[in-house]
Amino acid sequence: MTTATKRLTTSAMIASFADPGQRTTSAPFGHALAALAERDDRIVGLTADLGKYTDMHVFAQAHPTRFFQLGMAEQLLFGAAAGMAEVGLVPFASTYSVFAARRAYDFLCLDIAEPNLNVNIVGGLPGLTTGYGPSHQATEDVAIFRGMPNLTIVDPCDSVDIEQAVPQLAAAEGPTYLRLLRGKVPTVLDEYDYTFRLGKAAVLRDGADVVFVSSGLMTMRALQAAERLARHKVDVAVVHTPTIKPFDAGTVLAEVDSDRLVVTLENHTVVGGLFETVASAVVSRGLGKRVVPIALPDEFLAAGALPTLHERYGLATDTVVTKVLGELDR
């Protein structure tokens, strides 16, 4: 009799990318928004039938009269958010990133970004954070949004980033897009001397051999890979750039402009995201510098269990370590 190995399953729409035993914080976005609303009565929350799946339900429970359910109607969601901002409110409007970026683009662009309204777009399941397949995997959301004038794009790493970002997004004058991490979100950055500052990158650790430039959950993987690479006598610096646009080229290029191997890490297709943002900054500065991308491939991704997919498409810590050692001929 043979023992069958149980295959991992997709399990749910929203899979956790936290490692077993990792410290997490529950629904950091929902709690941060609810807390902010206590001291700022302009804050309102909207969703398009995805309150429970974007942690907006936490805000809804805390401030029921300031929560608006728009139904499964993303064009209405963002048009209405614009209308609320027009009358002086500060809306946070949540749906999945795929629906914000692909389905409601025209409404974000013309009703929100063109008049430069303070509407904060909250997109769940950014990049590869669900095993559900291309319908829900927003692998190209940053590429879609980067061309939109006035829009600030934030790709937080963990619960610390999200908690600190929410008030700053509300305080920023124009529109923002937050690549939401929801549910039990890893808590990582409190172990570093770090504070989220909108529009700023931060050097989380120094290293003599390699520079990682990363955003989103890939900063967590970058930090893990840096630890692992130290065992191989490879000294890795990590620069976290949670704001993709406007991009803090000053901080990033100060690190890139060296003899070290430069690697970008992003939870997004290699087209139009962090890699190309860094590459264009490098070229614009006139630096003749090679940049190695770690990103999702330019293809529609498979369905499956998230750990399997992160391994297959190169976002897992193991594959990052292997890739860097290969680049260094170790």
Place this chain on the structure above:
Amino acid sequence: MTTTRAEKVRDAAYRMRHHILDMGEVQGQGYVGQALGVADLLAVTYVDQLRFRADDPHWPERDRFLLSTGHYAIALYAALAEAGTVPVTELETYGSDGSRLPMSGMASYTPGMEISGGSLGHGLTVAVGMALGLRLKGREQRVFNFLSDGELDEGSTWEAAMGAAHHQLGLLTAMVDMNALQADGPTENVLGIEPAEEKWEAAGWFTQRVDGNDIDALLAAFDAAAEQARPVGRPSVILCDTRIGRGVPLLETREKAHFMRIDEDEWQLCREQLSEGYEGAR
């Protein structure tokens, strides 16, 4: 002798039609036909219904008028000139480089223009948000959204129609220009929308349909909408059947076109026909 409401509106609509022809002549072409068609509707709105301050377009207590159809800006500029928000002398800059009066209406260019229209099917979604937001702030201000029958093709219009009814936005009024024409031809051939009243009623709206060039009928419909307007209640829609080129027989009888071409020597004739019709009706 006191001037009646209808007379005030009729006189304003007449002056607005002249403004529209004058602006059209600057460009040599444009959405003159549609604008002439909705002059009565906009005159009722701006002369009789809307609460606003002509010299303070950002007055916080104002009712909101959202022009969803950006290409109808020529008609709204005429209304804003009639209201006194835009100087009549400025109308001759319409569509010219550096003008505050671009071909397609944009909020950042023109005082009194609440939103940037142009991409159709947006206005009603923004109006829903404004109505929700004003109600949350405890304000009893009305929100009017002007849209066209062509915009009823857009799914987003119906997302907003359902949303407004669900949230009982009783201070929201939509006015639809049913001119039966869109870019590629007659509406019934492009994407049939009839029976339009049944669709709005089914969506939960207080629905009226009137001759959009009959000022008495328009006033009665707007009064009925105002009568039942309250913070929590049914939103209201007035479907207005209008005639392209209304007031200028030369244009009323011309083959209907979305973008009407008018020859250089015809503008004066148009003005004369407009004046004759107005004098004849007095």
